[in-house]
Amino acid sequence: xxxxxxxxxxxxxxxxxxxxxxxxxxxxxxxxxxxxxxxxxxxxxxxxxxxxxxxxxxxxxxxxxxxxxxxxxxxxxxxxxxxxxxxxxxxxxxxxxxxxxxxxxxxxxxxxxxxxxxxxxxxxxxxxxxxxxxxxxxxxxxxxxxxxxxxxxxxxxxxxxxxxxxxxxxxxxxxxxxxxxxxxxxxxxxxxxxxxxxxxxxxxxxxxxxxxxxxxxxxxxxxxxxxxxxxxxxxxxxxxxxxxxxxxxxxxxxxxxxxxxxxxxxxxxxxxxxxxxxxxxxxxxxxxxxxxxxxxxxxxxxxxxxxxxxxxxxxxxxxxxxxxxxxxxxxxxxxxxxxxxxxxxxxxxxxxxxxxxxxxxxxxxxxxxxxxxxxxxxxxxxxxxxxxxxxxxxxxxxxxxxxxxxxxxxxxxxxxxx
Amino acid sequence: xxxxxxxxxxxxxxxxxxxxxxxxxxxxxxxxxxxxxxxxxxxxxxxxxxxxxxxxxxxxxxxxxxxxxxxxxxxxxxxxxxxxxxxxxxxxxxxxxxxxxxxxxxxxxxxxxxxxxxxxxxxxxxxxxxxxxxxxxxxxxxxxxxxxxxxxxxxxxxxxxxxxxxxxxxxxxxxxxxxxxxxxxxxxxxxxxxxxxxxxxxxxxxxxxxxxxxxxxxxxxxxxxxxxxxxxxxxxxxxxxxxxxxxxxxxxxxxxxxxxxxxxxxxxxxxxxxxxxxxxxxxxxxxxxxxxxxxxxxxxxxxxxxxxxxxxxxxxxxxxxxxxxxxxxxxxxxxxxxxxxxxxxxxxxxxxxxxxxxxxxxxxxxxxxxxxxxxxxxxxxxxxxxxxxxxxxxxxxxxxxxxxxxxxxxxxxxxxxx
Numbered sequence: 046x047x048x049x050x051x052x053x054x055x056x057x058x059x060x061x062x063x064x065x066x067x068x069x070x071x072x073x074x075x076x077x078x079x080x081x082x083x084x085x086x087x088x089x090x091x092x093x094x095x096x097x098x099x100x101x102x103x104x105x106x107x108x109x110x111x112x113x114x115x116x117x118x119x120x121x122x123x124x125x126x127x128x129x130x131x132x133x134x135x136x137x138x139x140x141x142x143x144x145x146x147x148x149x150x151x152x153x154x155x156x157x158x159x160x161x162x163x164x165x166x167x168x169x170x171x172x173x174x175x176x177x178x179x180x181x182x183x184x185x186x187x188x189x190x191x192x193x194x195x196x197x198x199x200x201x202x203x204x205x206x207x208x209x210x211x212x213x214x215x216x217x218x219x220x221x222x223x224x225x226x227x228x229x230x231x232x233x234x235x236x237x238x239x240x241x242x243x244x245x246x247x248x249x250x251x252x253x254x255x256x257x258x259x260x261x262x263x264x265x266x267x268x269x270x271x272x273x274x275x276x277x278x279x280x281x282x283x284x285x286x287x288x289x290x291x292x293x294x295x296x297x298x299x300x301x302x303x304x305x306x307x308x309x310x311x312x313x314x315x316x317x318x319x320x321x322x323x324x325x326x327x328x329x330x331x332x333x334x335x336x337x338x339x340x341x342x343x344x345x346x347x348x349x350x351x352x353x354x355x356x357x358x359x360x361x362x363x364x365x366x367x368x369x370x371x372x373x374x375x376x377x378x379x380x381x382x383x384x385x386x387x388x389x390x391x392x393x394x395x396x397x398x399x400x401x402x403x404x405x406x407x408x409x410x411x412x413x414x415x416x417x418x419x420x421x422x423x424x425x426x427x428x429x430x431x432x433x434x435x436x437x438x439x440x441x442x443x444x445x446x447x448x449x450x451x452x453x454x455x456x457x458x459x460x461x462x463x
Numbered sequence: 464x465x466x467x468x469x470x471x472x473x474x475x476x477x478x479x480x481x482x483x484x485x486x487x488x489x490x491x492x493x494x495x496x497x498x499x500x501x502x503x504x505x506x507x508x509x510x511x512x513x514x515x516x517x518x519x520x521x522x523x524x525x526x527x528x529x530x531x532x533x534x535x536x537x538x539x540x541x542x543x544x545x546x547x548x549x550x551x552x553x554x555x556x557x558x559x560x561x562x563x564x565x566x567x568x569x570x571x572x573x574x575x576x577x578x579x580x581x582x583x584x585x586x587x588x589x590x591x592x593x594x595x596x597x598x599x600x601x602x603x604x605x606x607x608x609x610x611x612x613x614x615x616x617x618x619x620x621x622x623x624x625x626x627x628x629x630x631x632x633x634x635x636x637x638x639x640x641x642x643x644x645x646x647x648x649x650x651x652x653x654x655x656x657x658x659x660x661x662x663x664x665x666x667x668x669x670x671x672x673x674x675x676x677x678x679x680x681x682x683x684x685x686x687x688x689x690x691x692x693x694x695x696x697x698x699x700x701x702x703x704x705x706x707x708x709x710x711x712x713x714x715x716x717x718x719x720x721x722x723x724x725x726x727x728x729x730x731x732x733x734x735x736x737x738x739x740x741x742x743x744x745x746x747x748x749x750x751x752x753x754x755x756x757x758x759x760x761x762x763x764x765x766x767x768x769x770x771x772x773x774x775x776x777x778x779x780x781x782x783x784x785x786x787x788x789x790x791x792x793x794x795x796x797x798x799x800x801x802x803x804x805x806x807x808x809x810x811x812x813x814x815x816x817x818x819x820x821x822x823x824x825x826x827x828x829x830x831x832x833x834x835x836x837x838x839x840x841x842x843x844x845x846x847x848x849x850x851x852x853x854x855x856x857x858x859x860x861x862x863x864x865x866x867x868x869x870x871x872x873x874x875x876x877x878x879x880x881x
Contacts, residue, residue, distance in 0.1 A: 282826065287670070319748070321749060407703070408702030
């Protein structure tokens, strides 16, 4: 078994955390922003220092490759992203990049023999913070469910509301052109030149920490549905409308939310569901709301549980406190299972390294889930302190990060041996 | 008894409805906007045409006066406003101005003798749509609870969020300077030169219509409290956080809202309370909300009922679904009773005219409520179709508007006779 360097990993964490430092322990590092370009520059410098070859494709995905002893064989790629959400943490995404760098550095440093080309890769715009949708590049390249030009030219005017990012009306395409990292389409990840993809990532939840486990051996990304629930009332004056004449859409929405909690709590205990977003019109304290909509995101591995969720939504009472209700599906994804053979390499590596571990699924979406549609793919999780992620207190210790990189290294070498 | 002219009132409604016509039956006419200046111009033209003298004060309040036979006696003023909310109706405010014009026109046309000077007046910026707070000018002049310079120089950055008005960062003071209606402070309404104020207004609620009454004899403006209720949770990832680890501030807020409805519904049936505004952070569909606040506006004539409301708020459970709760008072006003003698003139006039009527209170705020702190004041209400107001379907028939003006005329003449 090989192990990665705690000292080198600690140094990378410290360095990368400066790029987009928001001043209170976390970062804001939108894709292709000056801060993200600093992180890319650091990646390129360190990878060139160990003799890796740098390439980038037309979506600015960035590849650093150490040639194998049989360089014509399809290679093995380790990838994640270096962009963050607004006021995000120092680990989501960038840990997978640093882990991949660490694997190549360890291979170079210890002169570890390998047949296949080994590539560390940065996916562009995983978060979609400034340019939705999330997982844009892996979506375009591995699982093209939206026409590419729609993605690249997408203007998300609504971002002004939710993120206060003032240049949100610029297109991603314009940012791509200006980045200096727009390369050749022929360089894209594909399933002829590459045989497998691994992604190291923080768990972003509390399960590993609660169980006291070092490593999560990821088996799948949960299937999900996302609905918009709508409640229609009547706007009237808060001071002049007796209670009995009211059709209060916000009170109606609150009743529907309670119905959803009551019914969904009866389903499988592994189900997670969330109302994260609410919109109230006209949202003035002296006016009874006439329209409220809110999101419902529900995730579970088993399609039959997701079907039960959909049933609950379909059974929302058509009228609540004199308000009409309606719902609309926003999107859906099936559970994506990772490649059994790659999962077994991860499991064997963890066991051989002697780290405590468990099988786990991913409730969050990752580029690996789109990559899995194109080539054998899997993921490795390390714990998130207090389960926090997408926020500045997000934390995984350097020791845990290094353990994750060591698992990645050994799993990649098992894959290389086949 | 005298009656006003249906034909002339109909013509005024038609004319005034053009200024700020939003294209679907209502208007957007912010205070001191070009549209509001058109309405003022129309007021001045029509008032000069009957020989009225025009004056304006330093807050751009506009006065048109027909001299009485004893012009040194304190005068009688009839006032309302010509500004509207965004996509408001053709009656809120402007009806009181048109009613006052109609009274002067009838007096001039029929040569009705009167001892006191009679004044039709436009209050500036009653709605506060673009420049909060509402009832700004009457607040400054009659009930100066905020230093005048704070009001006039107030920049309400938050308006960008709620109204999408792009020049909301301009001050009211700048708009005042540019209006051409900024006059002498000595011209302000006061209780030496004026003995009484009347305001004709639409009810803005469903009570008169439901009772089949033509006229509401207004006795008071309801006391109110306005609170902000706060719920603190923990932001975590929607896909990776098992339900049992969650502190969901939006679900907590929905529980608190239900508690408030349950408890407040036990109090006096005349109580009205409203949650019109909600703010959810970060308001992203994939993130569990960590902070939600919402408004609670409650109104009742009796202070003891308002006290019970405050008790209910104080008894909100400190912790709901693992979220901490808190509350903050935003503002409060005591019930304002109108002048008994003026109310009796209105009641006698309605009875003599033979219009069906009832005593009513005002749940909404009006300039008259601030004026009442300075000089004897009262109001007259006419019905609102379906109770709607502050929206484009707001409607009161020309016949009802004219009835309101006739009541105003006769009540003013009774006041003149004393």
